[in-house]
Amino acid sequence: MSAPERSPLDRFSFNHATAKFWDQREAVEACARTGSGIGLWREPVQEMGLEASAKLVKDAGVTVTSLCRGGFFTDPTRAAIEENKKAIDEAAVLGAPTLVLVSGGIPEDGTIDTAREGVEEALAELAPYAGERGVTLAIEPLHPMFASDRCVVATIGEALDLAAPHPAEQVGVVVDTYHIWWDPQVWQGIARAAxxxxxxxxxxxxxITPLPAGVLTGRGQLGDGCIDLKRYQETVxxxxxxxxxxxxxxxxxLWARPGAEVFEETRAAFRRVLA
Known part of the structure; x- marks a missing residue:
């Protein structure tokens, strides 16, 4: 007899940034009560302490689905590489299978081409390090409006080209609907990634339209905007x-509201949109 098909809600993971100012312990406990996974961020983890955070999720029986974030490779200093190695080590201790990477923007004395070269060079050093620790580096393409200051990688295709020299278990990509929905080649990109x-x-x-004044913090709740989220789920x-x-x-x-309220609203929106 085949195993019963999992519903989308069985796969729900709450990224802690959705309720940024919610206490990490409370967020983990909410995920434990509902059988949800959690995406952790380095800052709250460091505030609680790495070992304490790892014990928290382990004792709660909560799956850590990702750790955010590494990257910002366009910083030309050696410190950027060492900081990413530290992030990889943290992911391994937390049991996070992936470390999400945001590549970084364009240095003051560089160009978008040299910035992308910097990403290639950093991955060449970090990929084997991550592989030895059982962590996959997940390159996240960001919407091109962030190319100058946050991320010179804007499409799945670009991310896959950067990942190509490395084993898939060492370097993968993030499929993030907010950042890639505009790309006319997105479906081909998802197929290639798979x-x-x-x-x-x-x-x-x-x-959401119109975008809020602060576009970095303008992501809409599921179902409130123009992205065909159900198609993405079915395609993936x-x-x-x-x-x-x-x-x-x-x-x-969302950040101004109580975290528990945001958590329940997000689960309800997830269930409604992907049902």
């Missing part, structure tokens, strides 16, 4: 990916 075994993380957020599932589906919302209005 064929290469490189879908390391699947994240949902919606795109059709590739054979059956891992967690993580919701990551940067939104000032």
């Amino acid at each position: 064929a290469e075994g490189r879908i390391a993380s699947f994240q949902l957020a919606d795109w 599932d059709a590739t054979g990916f059956d891992g967690p589906i993580e919701v990551e919302l940067f939104n000032d209005a």
Whole structure:
């Protein structure tokens, strides 16, 4: 007899950034009560302490689906590489299978081309280090409006090209609807990522119109915007990916509300949109 098919809600993971100012312990406990996974961020982990955070999720029986974040490789100093090695070590201790990477923007004395070269060089050093620790580096393409200051990687295709020299278990990509929905080649990109075994993380957020003044914190709650989120879920599932589906919302209005309330609202929106 075949195993029963998992519902989308069985795969729900709450990225802690969705309720940024919610106590990490309370967020983990909410995930434990509902059987949800959690995406952790380095700052709250460091505030609680790495070992204490690892004990918290282990004792609660909560799956850590990702750790955010590493990257910012366009910093030309050696310190950037060492900081990423530290982040990889933290992911390993937490049991996070992936470390999400945001590549970084354009240095003052550089160009977008030299910035991308810097990402290639950093990955060449960090990929084997991550592989030895059982962590996959997940390159996250960001919407091109962030190319100058946050991320010179804007499409799944670019991310896959950067990942290509490395084994899939060492370097993969993030499929984040908020950042890639505009790309006319996105479906081909998802198919390629699946064929290469490189879908390391699947994240949902919606795109609302008009964008808030602070575009960095303007991600919409699921179902509030224009992205066909159900199509993304069906497309990614059709590739054979059956891992967690993580919701990551940067939104000032959400951050101003109680974390427990945001958590329940997000689960309800997830259930409604992906039902």
